[in-house]
Amino acid sequence: MRIFIRPALAIGLGLIALPAIAQQVGVTAAVNLEAEGQPPNKPAEKLLLGQNIVHNERISTFDKGQVQIQFVDESTISLAPNSEIVIDEFVYDPNKHAGKMTATVTAGLLRYVGGKISKDADAVNFSTPSGNVAVRGGVALIEVTRGSNAATPKNGATRR
Numbered sequence: 001m002r003i004f005i006r007p008a009l010a011i012g013l014g015l016i017a018l019p020a021i022a023q024q025v026g027v028t029a030a031v032n033l034e035a036e037g038q039p040p041n042k043p044a045e046k047l048l049l050g051q052n053i054v055h056n057e058r059i060s061t062f063d064k065g066q067v068q069i070q071f072v073d074e075s076t077i078s079l080a081p082n083s084e085i086v087i088d089e090f091v092y093d094p095n096k097h098a099g100k101m102t103a104t105v106t107a108g109l110l111r112y113v114g115g116k117i118s119k120d121a122d123a124v125n126f127s128t129p130s131g132n133v134a135v136r137g138g139v140a141l142i143e144v145t146r147g148s149n150a151a152t153p154k155n156g157a158t159r160r
Contacts, residue, residue: 023055025090026071034065035079053087060084061108073099075115075124082146083108088127092117099123107146113139 028037028051037051038044038058053059053069061067061083068078073092079085084106092099099117104127114137117123124135128144 023090024052024072025055025057025087025092026053026069027051028053028067029070029076030066030068030078032064032066034062034081035067036060036062036065055087055090058084058086071101071115073097073115073117075101075118076111076113077103078111078113080109083110085110101125102127104128105142105144107144109141109143111139111141 028035028047028049031047031049031051035047036044036059037047037053038060039054040056044058044060047059047067059067059069059079061079061081063081065081066079068076070076071090071092072094077085085108086104086106087101088104089100089102091101094116097116098120101117101124103125106129110126112118112124112126112135114124114135118135118137121136122134126133126135126140126142128142133140133142
């Protein structure tokens with residue numbers, strides 16, 4: 001019995017030291033030219049179609065870049081050229097069709113199309129330099145001008 005305890009203990013302690021694996025929150029459903037993603041503690045890399053997007057990943061588009069992210073709750077975010085967003089939090093329980101998403105928009109224009117979690121009040125929030133935009137239901141367009149303190153919510157989104 002003693003022979004099995006030591007290897008099991010060593011394996012168990014080794015698992016504690018492993019770095020946490022980033023949680024997948026969605027995939028790239030469309031990518032056009034200059035777009036990159038930077039997962040936490042990793043270098044930025046060019047985004048490809050079907051690539052996993054993880055919690056706390058920074059997504060950036062450049063002069064000719066566009067990207068659409070499809071999340072596991074079937075919501076989408078489409079980023080226009082010269083845009084940047086960080087997926088701060090994404091939690092989804094497929095059994096309850098409930099969850100929460102929080103993202104920080106630092107620049108550019110995005111279109112959010114709600115999925116399962118957007119049906120609940122205060123479940124989807126976008127932080128901008130000038131405040132928070134809460135989305136409930138359908139579609140929201142949010143524009144943040146780089147270097148300004150103004151964000152423009154449209155189509156039923158509310159600024160907080």
